[in-house]
Amino acid sequence: MRLNTTKTDATTFDIKKFSxxxxxxxxxxMLMDHNGEAxxxxxxxxxxxxxxxxxxxxxxFVYPSILHxxxxxxxxxxxxxxxxxxxxxxxxxxxxxxxxPGEEKIYLSSDTxxxxxxxxxxxGEWFIxxxxxxxxxxxxxxxxxxxxxxxxxxxxxxxxxxxxxCNGTRLLITDLGTNVISATVITDTNIGDNILIPRMNxxxxxxxxxxxxxRRQFPLCLCFAMIINKSQGQSLFKVxxxxxxxxxxxxxxxxxxxxxxxxxxxxxxxxxxxxxxCNSTKNVVYKEVFENL
Numbered sequence: 098m099r100l101n102t103t104k105t106d107a108t109t110f111d112i113k114k115f116s117x118x119x120x121x122x123x124x125x126x127m128l129m130d131h132n133g134e135a136x137x138x139x140x141x142x143x144x145x146x147x148x149x150x151x152x153x154x155x156x157x158f159v160y161p162s163i164l165h166x167x168x169x170x171x172x173x174x175x176x177x178x179x180x181x182x183x184x185x186x187x188x189x190x191x192x193x194x195x196x197x198p199g200e201e202k203i204y205l206s207s208d209t210x211x212x213x214x215x216x217x218x219x220x221g222e223w224f225i226x227x228x229x230x231x232x233x234x235x236x237x238x239x240x241x242x243x244x245x246x247x248x249x250x251x252x253x254x255x256x257x258x259x260x261x262x263c264n265g266t267r268l269l270i271t272d273l274g275t276n277v278i279s280a281t282v283i284t285d286t287n288i289g290d291n292i293l294i295p296r297m298n299x300x301x302x303x304x305x306x307x308x309x310x311x312r313r314q315f316p317l318c319l320c321f322a323m324i325i326n327k328s329q330g331q332s333l334f335k336v337x338x339x340x341x342x343x344x345x346x347x348x349x350x351x352x353x354x355x356x357x358x359x360x361x362x363x364x365x366x367x368x369x370x371x372x373x374x375c376n377s378t379k380n381v382v383y384k385e386v387f388e389n390l
Contacts, residue, residue, distance in 0.1 A: 115360040123351035125382030133347070133383040139376055145366040147374040152192060152339070155366045159337040160321070163196070167247045170269060170283040175334035178322040179353045181344045183235050189322035189339055197245050202273040204242040206230070206314035211300065229310050235324050237301045238314045246270050250280065251320035254297060261286040265327070267320055268292070278315055325353045333357055338365040341372070343379035350380045 118140070120126075125133070145154050156163075159176050166172040180186040194201075208229035230240040238253055248270050256262035261282070268280035271291065278294045299312045322339070329352055336357040344350045357363040369375045 112360070119351065119355050122354060122380055123348065123382070125380070125384055133381055135380050135382075136377050137380050139365055139367065139378065141376070142360070143363055143365050144376055145364055145374065151366050151368075151374050152189070155337040155339060155364060156189075156193065156196070158364045159335045160193075164198070167197070168269075170281060170288060173249045173267065173269065173283050174288075175332075176336070177320070177328065177331075177333060177356075178337040178339055179325045179328055179356065180322050180339045180341075181325050181349060181353075182342060183233060183324070185339055185341050186235070186322050186324050187233075188341070190319035193321035194243065194245065194248065194319060197248055199245045199247065201243050201245055204244070204315055206238065206240045206242070206312045208232075208240060208310055208312050211309040211311055229312075232301070232310075232312075234301055235327070237299055237312060238316060238318055240312070240314070242315060242317065244270055244273055244278070244317070244319070246273060249283065249320050250317040251323070252294075252316060253318060254299065254316040256292075256294070256316070260290075262292060268294075268317075278317070325349050328352065328356050331356055333362070335362050336364075338363070340366065340378050341368045344381055345379075347381055347383045350378070351382075 122137070125135070145151050145158070148154055155178065159178050160166075160172075163172075178189050180189055208226055210229075233239055236253060244250070250268050250270060252262060252264055252266045252268065255264050263285070266282065267284040269283050270278065270280050272279035276296065280292055280294060282288055282290045282292065294315055294317065296313055297316050299314065299316060300309055301312065302309075325344070326346075326349070333356045336353070338353050344353070354363060354365075365378075367375050367378045
């Protein structure tokens with residue numbers, strides 16, 4: 098957690114209170130039940146208020162004047178919308194993509210069972226391409242990858258570690274070819290470098306299936322939004338936390354709110370089961386984790 102002190106912070110929700118609040122979330126120093134969960138209220142200063150389109154309000158906070166900044170590699174470096182689940186992550190990215198002008202290009206993957214598993218005694222329906230196409234898992238590209246020139250994406254595999262092209266590197270799309278995608282690096286050590294990205298054969302792991310399958314696709318995903326856990330270790334200027342559903346794992350809320358450098362750089366949008374804006378959410382902290390350190 099790296100917080101920047103400013104006079105503006107001190108006038109509304111001073112830096113010490115903000116840092117103490119973040120630490121309380123991380124330590125679980127609020128009333129927790131026996132399952133390590135608690136419903137906590139979020140300070141008003143940090144909330145997206147009820148409006149006709151609250152997600153648009155969150156987007157405008159994190160990405161102001163986005164259409165005027167699309168070609169600025171610095172604009173996307175230190176800002177992101179964080180979400181707890183793959184569904185909410187994709188909801189934000191799809192919404193953002195709809196705001197960007199230009200023609201969409203759709204890339205469909207080729208999904209096949211790995212040769213070593215083709216002869217196993219597994220029910221045939223597991224190997225139907227429609228089933229494999231529907232598999233979505235954070236860390237592998239979707240079967241259907243929809244992109245536009247100018248949008249930010251994240252590498253999902255190591256391409257060239259010696260040149261900083263690693264899993265998690267963020268890029269701006271500059272050209273969408275049939276067999277190769279061109280992009281500019283916007284994070285890490287080689288900012289501004291232009292690279293070419295080919296399709297790759299990707300074998301997902303830890304999916305819980307009794308077999309492995311191969312997905313041939315560009316190793317990319319949109320990254321207007323990121324899964325909370327993927328943001329660990331990053332320090333960002335603007336963070337929007339999107340919670341259509343509450344966090345569900347130990348320390349997840351702390352990771353999200355501690356990515357930001359100042360209170361002014363954080364806004365939180367919480368929705369209840371009916372999709373209405375609310376001011377409280379769940380925190381999950383298992384105290385025994387600290388006791389075993």
